[in-house]
Amino acid sequence: MNKKILGLVFLMIFLFIAGCGSKEVEDKVPVKEEKLAVNPFSPATDCSFCHxxxxxxxxxxxxxxxxxxxxxxxxAEVASRETEGLTDKYCANCHIPIGVHTGQVPPVDGSGADTISLEGVSCDFCHAVEGAKGIGNGSFIVNPGGAKYGNLADADSPMHKTVYVELFKKAEFCGMCHSVSHPTNGLPLETTYEEWKNGPYAKEGIVCQDCHMTPTPGVKKPNPGKVARQGRERNHIYTHTFVGGNFWITEIMGAKEVAKLARERLQAAAKVEIVNVTKQGGMTKIKVRVSNVGAGHYLPTGLTESRQLWLEVTAYDGNGREVYSSGKLDQDGMLPEGTVIYHTEVVDESGQVTEKFWRATKILKDYRIPPKGYREEEFTIPNSSGSVIVKLNYRSANQAFLDELFGERKYTVPYLTIAQTRKKY
Ligand code: HEC
Ligand code: HEC
Ligand code: HEC
Ligand code: HEC
Ligand code: HEC
Structure with missing residues (x-):
């Protein structure tokens, strides 16, 4: 059976090279056969039969x-254009690491990449990691083509050698990529690892894997099962769903199950409460508390200049007529002035707020919710009795920015209410 799989793989590689070769001749793109032929990484389908x-x-x-x-x-395309290629390898190193390792990327559009590279952060990439040079900006050391590196000291596989590497069990494994700083000025741009490291979960010994390699939100130990079809029953196995908050791109790409898990994960992350109501001179003041109850880092984390987590507050009088609203999207999908948004803002050299983070020179604002922490906001409703609904909404990106990147309404970014509460006053 091993031979059968290998045979198939060689056939696929051969067909692929043959296909690429002829296409490249047509397109008059320099031939990259040599690089394609020596890709030492395996496609995920090589692992799928057993795992x-x-x-x-x-x-x-x-x-x-x-x-x-x-x-x-x-x-990546816009960054490359604006920086005359300076960011090409930098971005690709984390987003298509096999492509960079094999010299297939740049070009940034992936026209030189084979199907193995195009699988992104894949089985054989992660399991070729033998160590790390440090934290952030893709600081991994990879050694493909031989043993599979992993977390099991007692693994026994008929297919490949296995090597135990302690790093796999640590947050530092994820920190190799989930910590992004600017390629030239060093500004910290994505700090998920650092947020975790300086937060309460690191102190309790709960790592990224405990939350992101589990079947359900929260820590689930033990989660018994087998790591390979012919492996033995184990007391605990690590699922490979790596669920975060992205239910937008996953849905577009047809990964409905991942999108569903992302919605579920987001809804387990936060809580909103109305903790105080005061009335004065015909007005009602409500105090809202937003707590990060499920995320091991700030909420939101990652690409926080683009992500938006915001409060939508709507109050009604006794007749059900709307008397107050904050944070309601307009027809164009934009948030009104004055909306409470949890995110970051970075500015470029001229002091202009930008989501093109390669232009960033300074962090202007960081208004987010720390792990196990909360923030409180006040809203003043212009009447003295009625009811109020408070929603906490999340979306992957600001609509205005997507319109700027892709042209108007090429993508309408969806949002999800991740927590809500209501009260009569
Ligand atoms: C012919 C079956 C088979 C194929 C194909 C296969 N594996 Fe495995 N693999 C196993 C078995 C069996 C184990 C050990 C299971 C156990 O001990 O419970 C294992 C263990 C592992 C481990 C754990 C190593 C450790 O020390 O923690 C990793 C990682 C791994 N495989 C990765 C891969 C990757 C990546 C691929 C594809 C490139 C792959 N495997 C292809 C059968 C296979
Ligand atoms: C983002 C990196 C990453 C990717 C991609 C990835 N793995 Fe893993 N894998 C890990 C880490 C980290 C662990 C160990 C988790 C721990 O011990 O905390 C692991 C554990 C394993 C194990 C041992 C399982 C266990 O429960 O002890 C096997 C087998 C394995 N992976 C195979 C695969 C296969 C097959 C794929 C592709 C379908 C894959 N991995 C993709 C990072 C990755
Ligand atoms: C080789 C670099 C690399 C490593 C190592 C890595 N990641 Fe990632 N991870 C990425 C990239 C790149 C993305 C985002 C892809 C995108 O959004 O286009 C991502 C996305 C994610 C997401 C999904 C985010 C969302 O918005 O839904 C989660 C969750 C995640 N990683 C967790 C982990 C964990 C946990 C580990 C460690 C076990 C880990 N990653 C290791 C590069 C990496
Ligand atoms: C206590 C559980 C927990 C721990 C520990 C944890 N996370 Fe998360 N993570 C979550 C939850 C819940 C979400 C969904 C809410 C959100 O998007 O922030 C999430 C979201 C994410 C996202 C998507 C963020 C976005 O909105 O784009 C990434 C990426 C991520 N985690 C990576 C990591 C990495 C890397 C680590 C370790 C350094 C880690 N997480 C530790 C629970 C955890
Ligand atoms: C050190 C590794 C690393 C580098 C370098 C890096 N990224 Fe990322 N990128 C990530 C990780 C990890 C995530 C996931 C964080 C999250 O979900 O919020 C991500 C997320 C993104 C997303 C969000 C995708 C989505 O679907 O929501 C975009 C866009 C992006 N990166 C673009 C870039 C560009 C452009 C560059 C170069 C200028 C770059 N990245 C450089 C690791 C990296």
Whole structure:
């Protein structure tokens, strides 16, 4: 059976090279056959027969889609243009690491990449990591083509050598990529690892894997099962869903199950409460508390100049007529002035707020909710009795920015209410 799989793989590689070769001649693009032929990494389908459960979980995750993600692709293209190629390898190193390792990327559009690279952050990339040079900006050390590195000291596989590497069990493994700083000025742009490291979960010894490699939100230990079809029953296994908050791109790319898990994960992350109501001179003041109850880092985290988590507050009088509203999207999908938004703002050299983070020179604002922490906001409603609904909404990006990148309404970014509460006053 091993031979059968290998045979198939060689056939696929051969067909692929043959296909690419002829296409490249047509397009008059320099031939890259040599590079394609020596890709030392394996496609995920080489692992899927034995590790079928993990394969099914990983397919369609943001790791798998890290390069084909249209939001990433557009941003990488614009960054490359604006920086005259300075960001090409920098971005690709985390989003299509096999492409960079094999010299297939740049070009940033992936025209030189084979199907193995295009799988993004894949099985054989992560399991070729033998160590790390440090934290952030893709600081991994990879050694492909031989043993599979992993977390099991007692693994026994008929297919490949296995090597135990302690790093796999640590948050520092994720920190190699989930910590992004500016390529030239060093400004910290994505700080998920650092937020975790300085927060309460690190102190309790709860790592990224405990929350993101589990079947359900929160920590689930033990989660018994098998790590390979012919492996033994184990007391605890790590699922490979890597669920975050992205139900937008996953849905667009047809990964409905991952999108569903992302919605579920988001809804387990936060809580909103009305903690105080005071009345004065015909007005009602409500105090709202937003708590981060489920995320091991700030809420939101990651690409926080683009992500938007905001409060939508609507009050009604006794007849059900709306008397107050804050944070309601307008017809164009924009948030009104004065909306309470949890996110970050960075500015470029001229002091202009930008979501093109390669232009960032300074962090202007960081208004988010720390792990196990909360923030409180006040809203003044212009009447003295009625009812109020408070919703906490999340979306992956600001609509105005997507319109600027892609043209108006090419993408309408969906939002989700992740927590809500209501009260009579
Ligand atoms: C012919 C079946 C088979 C194929 C194909 C296969 N594996 Fe495995 N693999 C196993 C078995 C069996 C184990 C050990 C299971 C156990 O001990 O419970 C294992 C263990 C592992 C481990 C754990 C290693 C450790 O020390 O923690 C990793 C990682 C791994 N495989 C990755 C891969 C990757 C990546 C691929 C594809 C490139 C792959 N495997 C292909 C059968 C296979
Ligand atoms: C983003 C990196 C990443 C990707 C992609 C990835 N893995 Fe893993 N894998 C890990 C980490 C980290 C662990 C160990 C988790 C721990 O011990 O905390 C692991 C554990 C494993 C194990 C041992 C399982 C266990 O429960 O002990 C196997 C087998 C494995 N992976 C195979 C695969 C296969 C097959 C794929 C592709 C379908 C894959 N991995 C994709 C990071 C990755
Ligand atoms: C080789 C770099 C790399 C490593 C190592 C890595 N990631 Fe990722 N991860 C990425 C990239 C790139 C994305 C985003 C892809 C995109 O959105 O286009 C991502 C996305 C994610 C997401 C989905 C975010 C969302 O918005 O839905 C989660 C969750 C995640 N990673 C968790 C982890 C965990 C946990 C680990 C460690 C076990 C880890 N990652 C290791 C590169 C990496
Ligand atoms: C206590 C559980 C927990 C721990 C620990 C944890 N996370 Fe998360 N993470 C969550 C939850 C819940 C969400 C969904 C809410 C959100 O998007 O922030 C999330 C979201 C994410 C996202 C998507 C953020 C977005 O909105 O784009 C990424 C990426 C991520 N986590 C990576 C990591 C990494 C890397 C670590 C370790 C350094 C880690 N997480 C530790 C629970 C956890
Ligand atoms: C050190 C690794 C690393 C580097 C370098 C990096 N990224 Fe990312 N990128 C990530 C991770 C991890 C995420 C996921 C965070 C999250 O979900 O919020 C991400 C998310 C994104 C997203 C969000 C995708 C979505 O669907 O929501 C875009 C867009 C993006 N990156 C573009 C870029 C561009 C453009 C560059 C280069 C200028 C770049 N990245 C450089 C690791 C990296």
């Amino acid at each position: 079928n459960q993990f394969y099914n979980e990983w397919r369609g995750t943001m790791h798998n889609l890290a390069f084909t993600d249209p939001f990433y692709a557009k941003m």
